[in-house]
Amino acid sequence: xxxxxxxxxxxxxxxxxxxxxxxxxxxxxxxxxxxxxxxxxxxxxxxxxxxxxxxxxxxxxxxxxxxxxxxxxxxxxxxxxxxxxxxxxxxxxxxxxxxxxxxxxxxxxxxxxxxxxxxxxxxxxxxxxxxxxxxxxxxxxxxx
Ligand SMILES: [Zn+2]
Numbered sequence: 001x002x003x004x005x006x007x008x009x010x011x012x013x014x015x016x017x018x019x020x021x022x023x024x025x026x027x028x029x030x031x032x033x034x035x036x037x038x039x040x041x042x043x044x045x046x047x048x049x050x051x052x053x054x055x056x057x058x059x060x061x062x063x064x065x066x067x068x069x070x071x072x073x074x075x076x077x078x079x080x081x082x083x084x085x086x087x088x089x090x091x092x093x094x095x096x097x098x099x100x101x102x103x104x105x106x107x108x109x110x111x112x113x114x115x116x117x118x119x120x121x122x123x124x125x126x127x128x129x130x131x132x133x134x135x136x137x138x139x140x141x142x143x144x
Contacts, residue, residue: 012075032080039084049088051081060085065096076100 011018017028040052047062058068058081065072071079076098078086086093099105126132 032083033087036080036084036087039081041084041088043088049081049085051084053081062086062089062096065098 017025020028035053038053041060042050042052044050044059047064049060049062051058051060051067060067060072060082062082062085065078065082067073067079067081069079069081071077072082078093078096082096083093086096
Protein backbone atom coordinates (compact mmCIF):
# COMPACT_ATOMS: atom_id res chain seq x y z
CA UNK A 1 0.00 0.00 0.00
CA UNK A 2 2.76 2.42 0.96
CA UNK A 3 4.75 1.54 -2.14
CA UNK A 4 1.65 2.08 -4.26
CA UNK A 5 1.03 5.48 -2.64
CA UNK A 6 4.62 6.51 -3.23
CA UNK A 7 4.34 5.50 -6.89
CA UNK A 8 1.01 7.27 -7.34
CA UNK A 9 2.29 10.44 -5.70
CA UNK A 10 5.41 10.38 -7.85
CA UNK A 11 3.22 9.88 -10.93
CA UNK A 12 1.08 12.90 -9.98
CA UNK A 13 4.17 15.05 -9.56
CA UNK A 14 5.63 14.01 -12.93
CA UNK A 15 2.22 13.69 -14.65
CA UNK A 16 3.15 15.96 -17.55
CA UNK A 17 6.34 14.02 -18.25
CA UNK A 18 5.61 10.44 -17.18
CA UNK A 19 4.95 9.14 -20.69
CA UNK A 20 8.23 10.55 -21.96
CA UNK A 21 11.59 8.75 -22.21
CA UNK A 22 13.70 8.84 -19.03
CA UNK A 23 16.07 11.57 -20.25
CA UNK A 24 13.12 13.80 -21.12
CA UNK A 25 11.66 13.17 -17.64
CA UNK A 26 14.95 14.13 -15.99
CA UNK A 27 15.08 17.29 -18.09
CA UNK A 28 11.52 18.10 -17.02
CA UNK A 29 12.44 17.67 -13.32
CA UNK A 30 15.51 19.86 -13.84
CA UNK A 31 13.30 22.57 -15.32
CA UNK A 32 11.03 22.48 -12.24
CA UNK A 33 14.09 23.37 -10.18
CA UNK A 34 14.89 26.15 -12.63
CA UNK A 35 11.30 27.45 -12.35
CA UNK A 36 11.46 27.28 -8.56
CA UNK A 37 14.64 29.36 -8.58
CA UNK A 38 12.87 32.06 -10.59
CA UNK A 39 9.81 32.49 -8.39
CA UNK A 40 9.51 35.74 -6.52
CA UNK A 41 9.51 34.99 -2.82
CA UNK A 42 9.04 37.41 -0.02
CA UNK A 43 9.57 36.37 3.57
CA UNK A 44 6.61 37.48 5.65
CA UNK A 45 7.68 36.24 9.09
CA UNK A 46 9.93 33.38 10.12
CA UNK A 47 9.03 30.42 7.89
CA UNK A 48 6.12 32.16 6.12
CA UNK A 49 6.59 33.21 2.51
CA UNK A 50 4.53 34.93 -0.14
CA UNK A 51 5.39 33.37 -3.51
CA UNK A 52 4.44 34.90 -6.84
CA UNK A 53 4.63 33.60 -10.42
CA UNK A 54 2.79 34.83 -13.49
CA UNK A 55 0.50 37.04 -11.43
CA UNK A 56 -0.58 34.21 -9.10
CA UNK A 57 0.33 34.54 -5.44
CA UNK A 58 0.32 31.76 -2.83
CA UNK A 59 1.34 31.59 0.82
CA UNK A 60 3.88 29.01 1.99
CA UNK A 61 4.62 28.07 5.58
CA UNK A 62 7.76 25.93 5.78
CA UNK A 63 7.24 25.24 9.50
CA UNK A 64 3.75 23.83 8.93
CA UNK A 65 4.70 22.36 5.52
CA UNK A 66 1.73 24.00 3.82
CA UNK A 67 1.01 26.02 0.71
CA UNK A 68 -2.26 27.63 -0.27
CA UNK A 69 -2.11 25.70 -3.58
CA UNK A 70 -2.65 22.59 -1.33
CA UNK A 71 -0.36 20.36 -3.39
CA UNK A 72 2.04 19.97 -0.45
CA UNK A 73 -0.73 19.02 2.00
CA UNK A 74 -2.22 16.51 -0.46
CA UNK A 75 0.96 14.72 -1.49
CA UNK A 76 3.36 15.23 1.43
CA UNK A 77 5.91 16.45 -1.10
CA UNK A 78 6.74 20.17 -1.35
CA UNK A 79 5.10 21.90 -4.32
CA UNK A 80 7.14 24.13 -6.61
CA UNK A 81 6.26 27.15 -4.40
CA UNK A 82 7.46 25.38 -1.27
CA UNK A 83 10.52 24.15 -3.11
CA UNK A 84 11.36 27.74 -4.08
CA UNK A 85 11.24 28.74 -0.39
CA UNK A 86 13.36 25.74 0.61
CA UNK A 87 15.96 26.78 -1.97
CA UNK A 88 15.80 30.35 -0.67
CA UNK A 89 16.40 29.16 2.90
CA UNK A 90 19.27 26.92 1.71
CA UNK A 91 18.09 23.86 3.61
CA UNK A 92 17.77 20.23 2.52
CA UNK A 93 14.52 19.62 0.52
CA UNK A 94 14.39 16.02 1.80
CA UNK A 95 13.81 17.39 5.32
CA UNK A 96 10.46 18.75 4.11
CA UNK A 97 9.08 15.54 2.60
CA UNK A 98 6.53 13.66 4.72
CA UNK A 99 7.91 10.96 7.02
CA UNK A 100 5.77 8.42 5.11
CA UNK A 101 8.29 8.54 2.27
CA UNK A 102 11.27 7.64 4.43
CA UNK A 103 13.09 4.34 4.31
CA UNK A 104 12.42 3.84 8.05
CA UNK A 105 8.66 4.09 7.52
CA UNK A 106 8.85 1.72 4.55
CA UNK A 107 10.81 -0.83 6.60
CA UNK A 108 8.38 -0.44 9.52
CA UNK A 109 5.37 -0.99 7.23
CA UNK A 110 6.84 -4.22 5.87
CA UNK A 111 8.58 -5.53 8.99
CA UNK A 112 5.92 -8.18 9.63
CA UNK A 113 6.53 -11.52 7.97
CA UNK A 114 4.21 -12.46 5.11
CA UNK A 115 2.58 -15.66 6.33
CA UNK A 116 2.30 -18.71 4.08
CA UNK A 117 -1.11 -19.29 2.55
CA UNK A 118 -2.90 -22.48 1.47
CA UNK A 119 -4.12 -22.96 -2.11
CA UNK A 120 -7.56 -21.72 -3.31
CA UNK A 121 -9.17 -25.13 -2.67
CA UNK A 122 -8.64 -24.58 1.07
CA UNK A 123 -9.81 -20.98 1.28
CA UNK A 124 -12.79 -20.02 3.44
CA UNK A 125 -15.99 -20.02 1.36
CA UNK A 126 -18.02 -16.83 1.16
CA UNK A 127 -21.69 -17.88 1.15
CA UNK A 128 -22.91 -14.29 1.38
CA UNK A 129 -21.86 -13.57 -2.21
CA UNK A 130 -20.66 -10.21 -0.96
CA UNK A 131 -17.10 -9.09 -0.38
CA UNK A 132 -15.82 -9.92 3.09
CA UNK A 133 -14.65 -6.96 5.16
CA UNK A 134 -10.96 -6.21 4.81
CA UNK A 135 -8.55 -6.48 7.68
CA UNK A 136 -6.47 -3.32 7.69
CA UNK A 137 -3.26 -2.79 9.59
CA UNK A 138 -3.02 0.82 10.72
CA UNK A 139 0.50 2.17 10.76
CA UNK A 140 0.80 4.83 13.45
CA UNK A 141 2.93 7.86 12.74
CA UNK A 142 6.28 7.59 14.41
CA UNK A 143 8.19 10.65 15.52
CA UNK A 144 11.18 11.59 13.39
ZN1 LIG B 1 2.20 25.52 -3.73
